[in-house]
Amino acid sequence: xxxxxxxxxxxxxxxxxxxxxxxxxxxxxxxxxxxxxxxxxxxxxxxxxxxxxxxxxxxxxxxxxxxxxxxxxxxxxxxxxxxxxxxxxxxxxxxxxxxxxxxxxxxxxxxxxxxxxxxxxxxxxxxxxxxxxxxxxxxxxxxxxxxxxxxxxxxxxxxxxxxxxxxxxxxxxxxxxxxxxxxxxxxxxxxxxxxxxxxxxxxxxxxxxxxxxxxxxxxxxxxxxxxxxxxxxxxxxxxxxxxxxxxxxxxxxxxxxxxxxxxxxxxxxxxxxxxxxxxxxxxxxxxxxxxxxxxxxxxxxxxxxxxxxxxxxxxxxxxxxxxxxxxxxxxxxxxxxxxxxxxxxxxxxxxxxxxxxxxxxxxxx
Numbered sequence: 396x397x398x399x400x401x402x403x404x405x406x407x408x409x410x411x412x413x414x415x416x417x418x419x420x421x422x423x424x425x426x427x428x429x430x431x432x433x434x435x436x437x438x439x440x441x442x443x444x445x446x447x448x449x450x451x452x453x454x455x456x457x458x459x460x461x462x463x464x465x466x467x468x469x470x471x472x473x474x475x476x477x478x479x480x481x482x483x484x485x486x487x488x489x490x491x492x493x494x495x496x497x498x499x500x501x502x503x504x505x506x507x508x509x510x511x512x513x514x515x516x517x518x519x520x521x522x523x524x525x526x527x528x529x530x531x532x533x534x535x536x537x538x539x540x541x542x543x544x545x546x547x548x549x550x551x552x553x554x555x556x557x558x559x560x561x562x563x564x565x566x567x568x569x570x571x572x573x574x575x576x577x578x579x580x581x582x583x584x585x586x587x588x589x590x591x592x593x594x595x596x597x598x599x600x601x602x603x604x605x606x607x608x609x610x611x612x613x614x615x616x617x618x619x620x621x622x623x624x625x626x627x628x629x630x631x632x633x634x635x636x637x638x639x640x641x642x643x644x645x646x647x648x649x650x651x652x653x654x655x656x657x658x659x660x661x662x663x664x665x666x667x668x669x670x671x672x673x674x675x676x677x678x679x680x681x682x683x684x685x686x687x688x689x690x691x692x693x694x695x696x697x698x699x700x701x702x703x704x705x706x707x708x709x710x711x712x713x714x715x716x717x718x719x720x721x722x723x724x725x726x727x728x729x730x731x732x733x734x735x736x737x738x739x740x741x742x743x744x745x746x747x748x749x750x751x752x753x754x755x756x757x758x759x760x
Contacts, residue, residue, distance in 0.1 A: 426540060426592050429468030430461070430681050431690040431734050432673050433657060437625060438665020440738050444540070445589040446663070447582065447622055451597035451613040452629030457655050457675045458596050459484075460493070461629070462543050464680040465594070467494040474540030477533050480504035481526055481549040493680040501539070503529060505549070523550035523570070527577040534584045534591055546596040547574065547615035571616025582622045595619060626661035635674065652676045684721045688714070691730050694737040706730060 403412045424444035427434065434440050442448055450458045466476040476499060478485060483506035487497065509518040521529075526544070533542050552569045585593060597613040613619065613626075620626065633654035641647045657671045673689075674682040691697040691706070697717070698705045704717040709726065711717035721727045 421589050424590050426465075426474070427468050427472060428465050429471075430464065430671070430673060430686055431731065431738070432671040432686050433627075434738055435690055435693075436657065436659050436669040436671035437662060438669065438741075440735050442592050442594075442625060443664055444592055445585055445587075446624035447578075447585060447593045447595065447619075448625035448627070449595045449597060449613065449619050449623045450627045450629060452599055452627075452657075453631060454598070455653070456629040456631045457653060458629055459545055460675055460677075460680060461655075462545070462594055462596060463490055463493050463495060466500065466541055466543065467680070469541045470494075470496050470499045475499050475501070475538060476541045476543070477501045477503070477539045479526060479530060479542065479544040480506070482545055485545070492678060520551075520556070522553040522556055523573045524553055524577065526550055527573075527581065530593070531581060531584055534581070534588055534593070537588055537590070540590055540592065542591065542593045544593070544595050546598060547613075547619065548598050550574075550615075568616075570614075571618065574615050575618040578618050578622045595623070620661065623661065624663040625659065628658045628660050630656055632656045632672070650677065652682070684718050684727065687727060687731050687734065688718055688721060690734050694734060696730060696733045696737065 400412050404410065425439055425441035426444060427441040428437075450462065452458060466478070469476055471494075478500060480502055483504055485502060485504055487495075487502075490500070491497065505520060509521075510516070511518055527550070530542060530544060533539050548570070550570060550573060552566075552573045555563065555566050555569045558566060581593070585591060597615055597619070599611050600614045602610045602612055631653050634650050635652040635654065636648045637651045638646045639649050639651075652674055654672065654674050659667055659669045659671075661667055662669070673686045676682055688697065692699065692704075696706065703710060703712050704714065705711075706720075706726070709717075709720050711720055721730070
């Protein structure tokens with residue numbers, strides 16, 4: 396056996412093969428999502444580094460907005476973020492309103508003109524394969540803690556980009572084939588970078604051939620479901636509207652926020668099928684006060700006595716009045732820190748791999 400170990404280590408590199416006694420587990424690196432209720436649903440205080448995640452669901456359910464809020468939290472914790480804007484819809488002005496630091500955000504967008512460094516000519520749009528190659532280079536650089544790709548359906552394989560319009564119908568499975576060929580490669584490099592998390596955003600598609608159960612599925616085929624560690628399904632549950640002045644004499648109702656429900660459809664480090672629900676302000680992102688209040692109340696950090704709410708010596712009658720106290724960033728951060736400690740304390744055995752990997756798309760969210 397010793398000879399075999401020496402041969403393998405000499406051919407493929409030292410420490411390629413070793414005994415269980417000599418092998419040391421890397422300490423887990425968690426990236427806080429910035430949303431306590433989402434951290435509670437995924438079972439840990441953030442997403443595990445060296446893994447991939449997928450967010451998909453209904454249109455206008457805040458998928459890109461949530462990923463931007465996630466990026467904001469990673470930046471606040473000292474990390475760097477790369478955003479692959481395949482759709483070409485990223486709005487930096489809006490991202491700044493959500494708290495994004497442009498100096499720590501690096502964007503590759505399909506709407507930016509690319510010029511050949513030798514000839515000065517404009518280059519064609521990037522193929523899906525080239526986007527994946529860029530993703531792999533970012534992972535290999537070990538400079539980024541979060542890489543967001545928005546979105547999988549916008550990845551156009553070379554064969555579809557170069558084909559005539561009349562031939563597109565013959566290439567329906569090209570996008571799924573692209574993911575099947577490239578994701579294993581992405582996963583291999585990501586395994587070597589425990590401080591990086593890759594988040595894919597996708598869209599919901601309906602399968603007309605399904606008679607019983609749910610006919611919804613994520614675009615881009617089933618391959619992503621095999622390699623990702625987290626799969627989150629999003630849907631909009633409520634539109635929050637408010638009257639605003641259109642003119643000095645005319646008031647109109649506008650949608651100012653939405654309530655979204657996320658369900659963990661796959662989770663390799665904790666239980667699946669856990670729900671998370673929170674409010675997303677369309678101007679400033681996730682309602683941190685409402686989110687913190689809900690989780691703190693669930694953990695018993697905020698005490699309730701009839702209609703009174705209390706935290707330490709801070710008391711108020713009614714939920715709305717108590718949330719006014721949370722507008723103080725010092726109090727809010729103190730409560731949030733206690734929520735994080737309570738969340739970490741839920742799993743005394745540390746992070747464990749969940750053997751139940753099956754997605755549960757047939758269950759209603």
